[in-house]
Amino acid sequence: MDVGEKQKALVMQSWKLIQPNLGYLSVRFFTEILDNIPEARDMFYFLKDKKDSPQDNHKLKTHALVLLKLTCNSVVRLQEKGDIALPEDALKKLGSIHLAKKVKDFHFEVMREALLRIVHEAVGDQWSDDLGKAWELGYDKLADAIKMKMKE
Numbered sequence: 001m002d003v004g005e006k007q008k009a010l011v012m013q014s015w016k017l018i019q020p021n022l023g024y025l026s027v028r029f030f031t032e033i034l035d036n037i038p039e040a041r042d043m044f045y046f047l048k049d050k051k052d053s054p055q056d057n058h059k060l061k062t063h064a065l066v067l068l069k070l071t072c073n074s075v076v077r078l079q080e081k082g083d084i085a086l087p088e089d090a091l092k093k094l095g096s097i098h099l100a101k102k103v104k105d106f107h108f109e110v111m112r113e114a115l116l117r118i119v120h121e122a123v124g125d126q127w128s129d130d131l132g133k134a135w136e137l138g139y140d141k142l143a144d145a146i147k148m149k150m151k152e
Contacts, residue, residue, distance in 0.1 A: 007134035008079040014131055015076050018122045023065060025118050027055055030064035032114035043101040071115060075138030084142050095149025103150070108143040115139055 018025060034040055034047075041047040046059035055061075074084040086094075119135050120127045 006130065007137070010128070010131040011076055011079040011134045011138065014119060014123045014126065014135070015072060017126070018072060018119065021122060022068065023061070025122055026064040026068035027061055028121070029068050029114050029118045030060060031055075032117060033111055036110045036114070037107060040107065043103075068115075068118070071111075071139060071142060074142040075135055078138040078141055079134065084138075084145060086142075086145065091145050091149045092152075094146045095152065098146055099150045105147070108147065112136060112139050112143065 044060070044063070046057060046063070070086075074086065078084050116132055116135060116139075120132070123131065
């Protein structure tokens, strides 16, 4: 099995472990981001109330689920088909939203680290450096595509 096939198999196996807990893991993912970038709360209208717990915020739960699904599906698609599967107009929209919210490169780095922690949490003992690298590669492809659209 070559490196590409091995990465694909690792991502596909881990995705099966992530899916049953997607709701919980998505809130954990978003909470990880907010814990590391507290000022990011201001980027989301549904987080303006600083006292509001992410676990109790329905709009955050919905956004977090969409965000984690999009990210994970992009990583899985990259392994399956070689691309991140987002139409050009969706990438443009993501780019313009991230630009308007003044998202910086370090925000993407924090998101990558949060994703890797969440995947690690989901797969437990099945975690490996190779699995982490496969998820990191997929995330970086998605982030790079969004950042490219932010520059256009």
